[in-house]
Amino acid sequence: MSKTIKLLLSILGIAIVGFSILILAGTNIYTDWSWFQELGLTKTFTIMFISNFILRLIIGVVFAALIYLNLHFTKKPILNFININSDNRVESLFGDEKSQIFNWLNKKRLNLIYLASSLIFGFLFSSVSNDSWKMVLKFIHRTPFNKVDPIFNHDIAFYVFTLPFLSFVREMLMVIVVLALIIVGAIYIMFTGVRSINEFSVKLSSRAKKHMAVLVFAFLLLKAWDYRLKMYNILFSPTGVVFGAGYTDVHANLLGYKILFGVVLFVALAVLYSLFKRNYKPLVWGISAWIVLVIIFTGVYPAYIQKFSVEPNEINREKQYIKNNINLTQQAYKLDNVETRDFEISNDRLSYNDLMEYKTVVDNVRLWDYRPLQQTYSQLQALRQYYTFPDIDVDRYQLGDSYTQVMLGARELDQSALAQQAQTWVNKTLKYTHGLGITMSPTGKIKENGQPEFIVQDIPPRVNNDNLQLANNSIYYGEKTNNYVIVNTAETEFHYPMGSENIYTQYEGTGGVKMNNLLKKIIYSLHFNTTKILLSDDINNESRIMYNRNIHRRVRKAAPFLKYDSDPYMITAQGKLYWIYDAYTTTNLYPYSQPYNGRDNYLRNSIKVVVDAYNGTMDYYIVDQNDPIAVTYSKIFTDLFKPFTEMPAAIKAHLRYPQDLFKIQAQIYSTYHMQDPVVYYNREDVWNIPTENYQGSTIEMEPYYIINNLPDEEKAEFILMTPFTPANRNNMVAWMAARNDGEHYGELFTYQFSKDQLVYGPNQIESRIDQESKISQLLSLWSQRGSRVIRGNLLVIPIKNSVIYVEPIFLQAETGGIPELRRVIVAYKSDIVMRDNLAEALQAMFQEEAEQAVPELDNQNLNQDSSQDSILGELSEQQSQENSSAAEAESSALDNLAQSELINRASQTYQRAQQALQNGDFSIYGRLITELGDILDQLTKTGE
Numbered sequence: 001m002s003k004t005i006k007l008l009l010s011i012l013g014i015a016i017v018g019f020s021i022l023i024l025a026g027t028n029i030y031t032d033w034s035w036f037q038e039l040g041l042t043k044t045f046t047i048m049f050i051s052n053f054i055l056r057l058i059i060g061v062v063f064a065a066l067i068y069l070n071l072h073f074t075k076k077p078i079l080n081f082i083n084i085n086s087d088n089r090v091e092s093l094f095g096d097e098k099s100q101i102f103n104w105l106n107k108k109r110l111n112l113i114y115l116a117s118s119l120i121f122g123f124l125f126s127s128v129s130n131d132s133w134k135m136v137l138k139f140i141h142r143t144p145f146n147k148v149d150p151i152f153n154h155d156i157a158f159y160v161f162t163l164p165f166l167s168f169v170r171e172m173l174m175v176i177v178v179l180a181l182i183i184v185g186a187i188y189i190m191f192t193g194v195r196s197i198n199e200f201s202v203k204l205s206s207r208a209k210k211h212m213a214v215l216v217f218a219f220l221l222l223k224a225w226d227y228r229l230k231m232y233n234i235l236f237s238p239t240g241v242v243f244g245a246g247y248t249d250v251h252a253n254l255l256g257y258k259i260l261f262g263v264v265l266f267v268a269l270a271v272l273y274s275l276f277k278r279n280y281k282p283l284v285w286g287i288s289a290w291i292v293l294v295i296i297f298t299g300v301y302p303a304y305i306q307k308f309s310v311e312p313n314e315i316n317r318e319k320q321y322i323k324n325n326i327n328l329t330q331q332a333y334k335l336d337n338v339e340t341r342d343f344e345i346s347n348d349r350l351s352y353n354d355l356m357e358y359k360t361v362v363d364n365v366r367l368w369d370y371r372p373l374q375q376t377y378s379q380l381q382a383l384r385q386y387y388t389f390p391d392i393d394v395d396r397y398q399l400g401d402s403y404t405q406v407m408l409g410a411r412e413l414d415q416s417a418l419a420q421q422a423q424t425w426v427n428k429t430l431k432y433t434h435g436l437g438i439t440m441s442p443t444g445k446i447k448e449n450g451q452p453e454f455i456v457q458d459i460p461p462r463v464n465n466d467n468l469q470l471a472n473n474s475i476y477y478g479e480k481t482n483n484y485v486i487v488n489t490a491e492t493e494f495h496y497p498m499g500s501e502n503i504y505t506q507y508e509g510t511g512g513v514k515m516n517n518l519l520k521k522i523i524y525s526l527h528f529n530t531t532k533i534l535l536s537d538d539i540n541n542e543s544r545i546m547y548n549r550n551i552h553r554r555v556r557k558a559a560p561f562l563k564y565d566s567d568p569y570m571i572t573a574q575g576k577l578y579w580i581y582d583a584y585t586t587t588n589l590y591p592y593s594q595p596y597n598g599r600d601n602y603l604r605n606s607i608k609v610v611v612d613a614y615n616g617t618m619d620y621y622i623v624d625q626n627d628p629i630a631v632t633y634s635k636i637f638t639d640l641f642k643p644f645t646e647m648p649a650a651i652k653a654h655l656r657y658p659q660d661l662f663k664i665q666a667q668i669y670s671t672y673h674m675q676d677p678v679v680y681y682n683r684e685d686v687w688n689i690p691t692e693n694y695q696g697s698t699i700e701m702e703p704y705y706i707i708n709n710l711p712d713e714e715k716a717e718f719i720l721m722t723p724f725t726p727a728n729r730n731n732m733v734a735w736m737a738a739r740n741d742g743e744h745y746g747e748l749f750t751y752q753f754s755k756d757q758l759v760y761g762p763n764q765i766e767s768r769i770d771q772e773s774k775i776s777q778l779l780s781l782w783s784q785r786g787s788r789v790i791r792g793n794l795l796v797i798p799i800k801n802s803v804i805y806v807e808p809i810f811l812q813a814e815t816g817g818i819p820e821l822r823r824v825i826v827a828y829k830s831d832i833v834m835r836d837n838l839a840e841a842l843q844a845m846f847q848e849e850a851e852q853a854v855p856e857l858d859n860q861n862l863n864q865d866s867s868q869d870s871i872l873g874e875l876s877e878q879q880s881q882e883n884s885s886a887a888e889a890e891s892s893a894l895d896n897l898a899q900s901e902l903i904n905r906a907s908q909t910y911q912r913a914q915q916a917l918q919n920g921d922f923s924i925y926g927r928l929i930t931e932l933g934d935i936l937d938q939l940t941k942t943g944e
Contacts, residue, residue: 064122220268242325244592256297332593343751369792372819393569435475437461450820471575481549512544573650606630
């Protein structure tokens with residue numbers, strides 16, 4: 001094969017590879033642009049794409065130009081070297097083979113090599129700025145905070161927007177100068193003064209000295225600029241008593257940076273002086289002084305000040321800086337507006353009539369824990385293996401005259417749960433495209449069998465309340481919609497099962513990109529790496545392709561510069577289903593503010609994202625116009641953000657103060673509620689988030705939503721709250737609440753208990769429950785008799801100068817039965833009771849004065865109890881009493897072998913019945929329940 005053919009084939013291969021890369025890149029760009037266009041966010045896409053491209057282009061061009069400029073000045077010594085090397089009277093330093101290269105090299109070719117090298121360096125270097133476009137745009141559109149730092153008196157916007165931009169520019173220039181210095185230095189050393197091997201010298205020419213001196217001068221100017229910027233960075237010092245500048249930082253480190261700034265400027269001038277005057281003494285003295293002063297002011301002097309001035313007088317020295325840290329940390333987390341009030345515990349016992357004055361509160365006590373309820377929903381309401389409830393959310397609805405707290409889950413379709421033989425492209429792309437509806441139940445109501453009382457249930461969704469409308473149930477965009485689908489095809493979509501048949505539908509919304517020409521089919525076939533899109537006869541000009549449907553990915557793709565909450569939640573409003581996603585603006589450059597995750601130290605929930613579950617539209621509403629970062633983003637992306645006033649009232653009614661934000665604020669506030677620097681320094685009043693018992697493990701208590709009357713407020717409202725305990729103590733010292741309703745949304749309150757009163761903390765209540773012998777025995781026995789006991793969230797409920805504690809008890813068969821709410825524990829002052837439901841527990845506590853923690857059991861009660869779990873639990877309790885306490889009168893009867901066998905048969909029959917119920921075999925379930933009744937009758941007669 002001739003050289004010409006090889007060359008042509010090589011060029012063709014390179015062209016094919018380059019073209020393929022171009023096609024794939026262009027395909028991704030087009031599909032992204034189409035996705036943004038579908039959402040009406042073309043301008044947002046253009047700004048993100050073009051700004052990133054232009055910034056990389058500018059950096060690449062500047063970098064390449066500066067590198068080429070420096071290389072250009074090295075051409076003369078290289079060409080001189082080539083001329084010398086080509087002289088056969090001069091011994092070659094590089095040997096014969098490399099001498100051939102120099103014979104080939106000439107001025108034109110060297111210039112092309114330099115140009116190509118500079119472009120390659122520029123391209124590689126430009127990728128360093130991949131995410132820097134966000135920082136540049138924020139600098140250009142910066143918004144003042146109208147608050148200044150206490151050391152330099154600059155607006156906070158300088159640190160959030162300007163300082164990172166200046167640091168970025170300095171860093172980029174520093175890299176260019178250092179790299180250029182290395183490259184040209186190596187060239188000059190290699191090609192200057194070479195005459196022969198015996199006369200090899202690294203003595204630089206005058207030209208080389210001048211060139212490198214200019215680069216060193218530029219480097220020193222940038223280093224001086226670096227010291228100037230480091231002065232501001234003391235406000236983010238992680239050392240010392242608190243985060244931010246302390247006494248040593250201000251009086252030693254800052255002084256050192258000022259001195260070093262002046263010294264480096266002197267050294268830079270000395271470089272120029274030595275170059276023109278050929279006097280190197282100022283340069284030598286300057287560099288020596290610089291090295292010595294660096295050692296002194298970055299190590300010795302600050303350590304001396306810290307050890308001999310600060311540590312012996314730390315409180316007095318650091319007091320003002322601690323105050324700075326407290327004030328700015330509270331500002332950064334919006335804790336400076338927390339209203340603190342006293343919560344006086346009444347010595348009088350709360351009466352049942354007093355309690356009933358807060359009927360809305362009592363009716364909405366959240367008995368259902370979202371963890372077992374998720375399993376209950378999955379087993380009772382999924383109804384098919386391909387439906388799932390990824391999460392259970394808490395919300396509130398105005399149902400007629402009743403303000404009702406509810407729990408609800410979205411019934412999503414999980415394509416991965418389809419039968420293996422159904423995992424085809426047609427099924428996953430054209431047929432099984434969406435989930436269906438929600439399941440909703442009130443938090444404070446249970447059926448007699450321990451299951452939730454549904455407001456919305458079944459397939460198709462059935463609404464059991466006239467005040468709730470649900471016209472469109474389909475969920476095309478959710479937490480489980482991970483695959484792309486194509487709708488409006490000749491293949492009808494599966495809608496929902498109806499008995500032994502299926503109901504089908506066609507999409508009628510606006511979601512997805514229209515596949516109305518052949519080019520789009522080709523592009524999406526390439527993008528999703530399948531030819532089926534191109535070859536399918538079911539896809540027509542009215543078909544729409546939906547991708548990026550998972551709401552977690554969806555919101556992040558539209559606005560990657562925001563941070564997002566971990567728990568989006570679904571609501572129904574105006575007859576449709578929506579997701580509400582909380583978005584945050586953050587920075588790690590708020591002076592003096594304590595970081596909450598090792599990095600960020602400013603947090604605002606300024607943006608609420610509303611996602612239409614049917615059409616996929618996303619509306620980003622700015623709910624906090626006082627957040628300068630959010631305002632800055634709204635200046636940049638004018639088509640993305642909407643004012644809060646444009647949010648429909650029906651959606652506003654379901655806004656929640658996010659748990660993630662509240663959890664961080666509570667953690668910060670547990671320390672930063674201390675306003676006095678001396679108290680803070682001594683950690684005299686540090687609070688902790690309490691712990692609770694869940695499934696045998698001690699876990700940190702999560703903030704929880706409840707409907708409650710805040711003190712001095714007449715109307716019950718939806719709040720998010722958490723209790724606090726003192727450090728290393730378990731009693732409760734305070735509780736914090738965030739309001740959610742109407743114009744009071746976002747208001748934070750802290751209610752502190754009197755220090756001369758003991759208020760039980762959650763962990764103490766958990767311990768007292770464990771120590772209550774009858775309750776403890778019953779829970780232990782249930783655990784031993786084929787059931788798993790789940791202790792739900794312990795709720796601390798402040799009500800009318802009192803505090804009551806409520807904990808639900810769930811039972812679940814060990815073989816995977818349905819979790820059922822079987823008991824409710826109520827604690828008040830020194831009393832604890834456990835009853836079948838909350839109403840009975842409250843009556844026992846406040847009407848019967850809590851005479852017994854658990855009511856006495858007898859055979860008549862067993863026969864009348866409609867709950868099989870309760871029957872078995874109480875029978876197990878009887879058996880345990882016989883085996884563990886020989887002094888009890890009924891122990892002799894339970895020693896009878898026949899009676900034990902009946903109990904075992906009852907337990908086995910019950911487990912089989914639960915399994916049949918889970919499998920949907922209602923005829924077998926009914927037969928087993930009848931059999932269980934016969935066994936219990938025999939057991940009763942045996943006991944007699």
